[in-house]
Amino acid sequence: MNPGIDHTLRGGWTLEGGKLPAHALRWLRTRTGLSEHPTPVAPDSVLVVPEPELGEAARADLVAVVGEEHVLLDRTARLGRAGGLSYVDLLRHRGCGQLAVPDAVVLPADPDEVLAVLKACAEHNVGVVPFGGGTSVVGGVSALRGDKPAVIALDLVRLNRLVSVDPVSRLAVLQAGVRAPEAERLLAAHGFTLGHFPQSFERATIGGFAATRSAGQASSGYGRFEDMVEGLRLATPVGELKLGVAPATAAGPGLKDLVVGSEGAFGVISEVTLRVRRAPTHRRYEGVFLDGWDRGHEAVRDLAQQRVLADVTRLSDAEETEISLALTGGLKSQALTGYLRARRVTDPCLLILGWEANSAAELAARRAATLRVLRAHKPVRLGKVLGEAWRHGRYNGPRQRDALLDAGVCVETLETATHWSQLSTLRSAVRGALLRSLPGAVVMCHVSHAYETGASLYFTVLVPRAAEDPIGQWQTAKSAACRAIAPLGTISHHHAVGTDHAPYLPGEVGELGVRVIESVKRELDPTGVLNPGKLLPVPPKG
Ligand SMILES: Cc1cc2nc3c(=O)[nH]c(=O)nc-3n(C[C@H](O)[C@H](O)[C@H](O)COP(=O)(O)OP(=O)(O)OC[C@H]3O[C@@H](n4cnc5c(N)ncnc54)[C@H](O)[C@@H]3O)c2cc1C
Numbered sequence: 154m155n156p157g158i159d160h161t162l163r164g165g166w167t168l169e170g171g172k173l174p175a176h177a178l179r180w181l182r183t184r185t186g187l188s189e190h191p192t193p194v195a196p197d198s199v200l201v202v203p204e205p206e207l208g209e210a211a212r213a214d215l216v217a218v219v220g221e222e223h224v225l226l227d228r229t230a231r232l233g234r235a236g237g238l239s240y241v242d243l244l245r246h247r248g249c250g251q252l253a254v255p256d257a258v259v260l261p262a263d264p265d266e267v268l269a270v271l272k273a274c275a276e277h278n279v280g281v282v283p284f285g286g287g288t289s290v291v292g293g294v295s296a297l298r299g300d301k302p303a304v305i306a307l308d309l310v311r312l313n314r315l316v317s318v319d320p321v322s323r324l325a326v327l328q329a330g331v332r333a334p335e336a337e338r339l340l341a342a343h344g345f346t347l348g349h350f351p352q353s354f355e356r357a358t359i360g361g362f363a364a365t366r367s368a369g370q371a372s373s374g375y376g377r378f379e380d381m382v383e384g385l386r387l388a389t390p391v392g393e394l395k396l397g398v399a400p401a402t403a404a405g406p407g408l409k410d411l412v413v414g415s416e417g418a419f420g421v422i423s424e425v426t427l428r429v430r431r432a433p434t435h436r437r438y439e440g441v442f443l444d445g446w447d448r449g450h451e452a453v454r455d456l457a458q459q460r461v462l463a464d465v466t467r468l469s470d471a472e473e474t475e476i477s478l479a480l481t482g483g484l485k486s487q488a489l490t491g492y493l494r495a496r497r498v499t500d501p502c503l504l505i506l507g508w509e510a511n512s513a514a515e516l517a518a519r520r521a522a523t524l525r526v527l528r529a530h531k532p533v534r535l536g537k538v539l540g541e542a543w544r545h546g547r548y549n550g551p552r553q554r555d556a557l558l559d560a561g562v563c564v565e566t567l568e569t570a571t572h573w574s575q576l577s578t579l580r581s582a583v584r585g586a587l588l589r590s591l592p593g594a595v596v597m598c599h600v601s602h603a604y605e606t607g608a609s610l611y612f613t614v615l616v617p618r619a620a621e622d623p624i625g626q627w628q629t630a631k632s633a634a635c636r637a638i639a640p641l642g643t644i645s646h647h648h649a650v651g652t653d654h655a656p657y658l659p660g661e662v663g664e665l666g667v668r669v670i671e672s673v674k675r676e677l678d679p680t681g682v683l684n685p686g687k688l689l690p691v692p693p694k695g
Contacts, residue, residue: 157334158355160286160310161233164195164246166356171556177480178560185593187562187617195248202228202235205256207303211277215259215305218269223260223311230258234282234306235296237289238353238551239653240565241624243558250624255282255296255306262311264328264423268388270307271421271682275390280304280685283417285361286332288353290566291651292687293365293416299685307421309360315339316424324383325429329360329422345429348375348464348509351647352550360422365649366414368609370547372602373457374464374509377647379413381427387412389420389677397426411673416649417684419677433509435516438465440539441504441532442493446470447577449502450600450608452530454573457603461522465507466603467543470580473597473613474503480553489535496533504532505543563591563618563627567634571642572607576600579641580610586637590630591616602646609646655690 158167173181181187205226215224225231235254236242245252256279261267274281280301287294298304309330316326320343327336333354336347349362349369357367362378363385369375384397396409412419443449449468456462469477478486493501506523510516524534557564571579580598587596594616602609612634619626635657638644644657659667671689674681 157332160332160356161230163233163235163238163287164243165555165558166238166551167555170559171552171554173480173553173556173560180479181560181562181615185562185595185615185617187560195246197229197232199248200232200246200252202232202252202254205231205303207256207279207305208277211273211279211303212257214273214277215257215270218273219259219261219266223262225258225260226256231255231306234258234284234287234294234308237287237292237294237651238356239290239292240554240558240563240627242290242292243554244623247558253296256303257305258284259305259307260311261307261309264312264386264388264393267307267309267312267421267423268393271388271390274305274682275678275680278302278680279682281417281421281682282306282684283360283364283421284308285330285358285364286353286356288357288361289365289649289651291645291648291653293649293651293684295652295686297652297686299681301682301685304685309358309421309423312360312423318343318345318429320345323429324426326424326426327359328424329358329363331359333357333359333362340429341432344432346432347381347427348430349378349381350547352548355548359425359427363413363422363425364416366647368602368647370467370601371464371507371509373462373466375430377602379410381429382409382413382425383428384426385409385412385422386424387415387420387677388423390682391677391679394420394677414649416651416688418674418688420683431511433511435510435513436507436544437516437520437537438505438507438540438544439537440535440543441506441527442474442498442501442535443468443504443530443532444498444502445500446502446580448530449504450573450576452504452527452532453600453603453608455526455530456523457605457608459526460605461519461526462603463506463519463523464509465505467505467599467601469503469599470597471500471502472595473599474501476595476597476615477503493533498533503539505540507540507544557615561618563616563623564614565627565631566611566613567631568609568611568646568648569638569642569644570602570607570609570646575641576608576610579638582637582641583610583612583634586633587612587614587630590633591626593617594630610642650688652686655686655688658688658690 284306312328312330351369367378387394644654
């Protein structure tokens with residue numbers, strides 16, 4: 154089994170929970186009017202878990218494939234795979250609203266068992282939710298039944314092997330259930346890294362990354378996860394699809410791209426062949442301040458278009474800069490603000506730049522190229538302190554979120570991307586929609602994935618949680634934000650579609666685009682057992 158945080162832990166990121174310093178809580182109370190309203194994780198015993206409805210014949214066939222001990226019907230196992238880790242999922246595990254709990258958890262050992270489980274489920278008309286790290290924030294692992302009498306969570310935790318490494322071609326084959334830290338550990342033994350470091354790094358899996366087109370914090374240097382996928386194996390109820398024989402191909406349309414991002418609706422990814430890089434020997438992370446959002450995003454555009462982006466390039470708007478300094482800094486942040494004012498930076502936007510290289514010379518050359526282009530945008534460079542602080546705290550977000558939830562805060566994120574010419578319009582539209590829905594909220598934004606033609610926008614919202622209907626409070630705001638995004642950008646740059654964004658997919662790819670997706674699903678999953686209600690809002694007609 155994978156080491157690290159127990160992947161069945163729901164209701165929070167870690168068992169220990171997070172901690173907010175007293176000055177951060179004071180700041181939040183002043184800024185948002187937050188009062189004392191703690192909501193600790195409810196004990197699992199108060200949660201409503203219906204009796205499993207998996208029929209005896211289906212259970213017997215699943216047991217025949219994976220063994221008795223790998224078909225789990227007990228309450229704890231099922232609750233541990235009931236939903237993902239969005240704010241709303243966490244609230245549900247804290248006793249608000251209703252949980253969708255799978256009827257059973259099935260744990261196959263290898264790609265052949267995955268295939269056999271899918272065949273058995275199709276035969277018995279049982280829904281299947283592929284479950285990797287369970288970190289979906291868009292309802293991707295919600296145990297919805299659709300029109301099926303029962304649904305299982307197909308947990309890939311036992312597919313935890315590095316299958317092979319080809320050091321000459323720089324390729325590694327990893328099973329789908331390998332979690333990111335374990336993947337890095339296995340690859341490091343061969344001198345390689347994947348370079349995929351999303352904020353969910355500690356819990357998410359290789360299969361989940363591929364299924365959702367994930368993007369890590371160092372995507373400017375290492376690329377998005379889809380750029381790393383050379384090939385894969387997809388188990389479906391009608392057989393196995395094996396893709397990826399060459400680094401590039403003109404053999405028809407890209408079937409690999411149909412599988413990457415298919416969110417468990419076309420099949421279960423059992424193995425992924427990945428492009429790996431030599432593990433870096435030299436790193437440097439720095440903090441730079443730019444004056445105002447416009448100057449900041451123009452600087453990032455310039456870096457992208459002149460192809461000198463640092464591997465990590467992350468620009469916070471003034472709100473996010475102010476809040477991250479206030480939540481971490483105390484007195485030091487006041488001194489910093491004074492210094493920036495003296496340097497005529499009135500609206501400071503923090504830009505984190507991180508370079509990773511295999512020699513001091515390579516690092517120096519790449520850093521110099523980035524800083525040369527940046528000079529035109531009048532940066533105030535503050536050296537390594539803020540960059541290193543960011544690097545050390547890069548996985549703290551989810552722990553902080555636990556602490557904010559405990560303190561009674563509605564805290565959630567959402568993301569999108571668009572072309573440079575629309576970026577500021579989109580940012581204003583989403584901010585406006587969120588602030589109209591949640592008056593008095595703190596809405597912060599950053600760019601963390603930049604391309605020559607555009608960039609992502611990632612929003613974080615903090616507001617006192619509504620006591621009466623906390624789920625409705627967020628869902629109303631999220632719908633308003635999605636409606637603001639739809640005409641200007643993509644409904645998701647990296648969190649995927651799941652259930653939450655499914656209603657917006659036709660707006661993005663058109664009715665014809667949806668019919669293409671439906672027809673692929675019908676071919677690979679003729680009885681519609683795979684991940685009911687995800688990606689496509691309603692199952693396609695037979
Ligand atoms: C705190 C937090 C921070 C996050 N930060 C980032 C980030 O920086 N970048 C980013 O891209 N995402 C981020 N996410 C979203 C999430 O981590 C990603 O979507 C991740 O790729 C999901 O991986 P997982 O293994 O947890 O997949 P799961 O959550 O288990 O599944 C996600 C979807 O993929 C399907 N699926 C899972 N495994 C397979 C498989 N083997 N075959 C077929 N389908 C499968 C599931 O059914 C589901 O629809 C974050 C989430 C959280 C909670």
